[in-house]
Amino acid sequence: MTERKTTHFGYQQVPVEEKAGRVADVFHSVAARYDVMNDLMSGGIHRLWKRFTIELSAARPGQTILDIAGGTGDLTARFSRIVGPTGKVVLADINASMLKVGRDRLLDRGIAGNVETVQADAQYLPFPDNTFDCITIAFGLRNVTDKDLALRSMLRVLKPGGRLLVLEFSKPQSKLLEKVYDQYSFRLLPFMGKLVADDADSYRYLAESIRMHPDQETLKGMMSDAGFVDCEFHNMTGGIVALHKGIKP
Amino acid sequence: MSDPTFRAGFDATLETAINTALRYDPGSRARLSKLAGKVLGVNLTAPAINLFLVIDDEDDEGGYVEVHSRWSGEVTTELSGSALAFLQLLRNRDATPARLGVTVRGSSALLAELQSILRDLDVDWEEPLAKLIGDAPAHQLGTGIRMAASWLKDALGSAPKAGAEAVSEEWRMTPPQAQFEAFAEDVAGFAQGVDRLEARIEILRRRLDGEEK
């Protein structure tokens, strides 16, 4: 059999080795407008979802935190203040354009001292074992080709007792909400993407990748399989988004 | 547990209200920056809410306050009492925790200093949100925050009249179950109608496509 291994890119099947490149194209093309779109898309609610993520991180002064797929650094900025001068936050992303926008924005906000930026793939994290007290991946896991590989890589670099938080679009808990949300993301999103970023395709991809992402229970199972314990999730805004938590034993 | 988005909305709004007021008051910001690193824990008994005011400072801009619903670091001073008692503390110059039945654990120096800074600040505590929605850039205040804001405003607005129990009732924010379900059914019915319409259009479209060939 010489069949090529494929994976999904939104609703399309693409060869595994192509997905990363395609995802990169999407984020290169949206990097500059990413924050504006993020606000428009979610009506600003993404800030609240991120806020709850911070609360659940139990971060405290002096800790070392990894914000992988950190993009423009929303979580990083807040973590940086919490861990203070004795702590450290690593803002990591696979995409150089996103990382650059992130770094500039942190500087604009007067955040520099305890933040480091690293270009890194969530599947192959370039850090020693047992490095971090906490790892967050916000709206990033759905873009990763091999999610199991990424979860295992995150487990490896966490300290024992450290926690992983996965913030991601998930499955709305009511049929009604799902319906409304479908209309919104498949019709309105690409349209707004076209208007604001002149890039309907990227936002169509975003909408599709949301729908292909594992639902709450599936992701929880994947985290347990990867070796995390005490796995749990919190639905937010009716399950449009869920925050999963797991601890490294 | 209710949707965490609401609580996050409350925290975000309170935080913005305080820091917006601080922005126009460099004197207070300077005083506040001396308290950087200190944390005030507040346990409201009615409605039952824990919150933490974490004081920090930005280089050359002075102090600001972060609001958290959980805090894993050290807490400098911890207070507990009803929301009404706290409003009194923030409003009246000679209100003291003891007189209002607010218990204090830890350093009372932080409390005294913070009380005097916050009291002098022009924050309309009872309606932090309504006020804020008008001034803040639209992209900062999406619908989510707006929702949480008006909900909170209702909850707080009725506090003095209806008493703390009523507030804690409202706090649960549950629309009457039956009413909500009836509404949901209506909308679901409508959605099915749309589905059927879409299916019809699809059949028509195929037929047209077929005819073209």
Ligand SMILES: C[S@@+](CC[C@H](N)C(=O)[O-])C[C@H]1O[C@@H](n2cnc3c(N)ncnc32)[C@H](O)[C@@H]1O
């Ligand atoms: C939707 S953005 C989220 C950014 C930020 N965390 C936030 O919540 O605003 C997704 C990010 O994931 C990054 N990403 C995609 N695949 C990745 C991978 N395999 N490893 C690390 N980052 C990745 C993208 O470059 C992009 O910046």
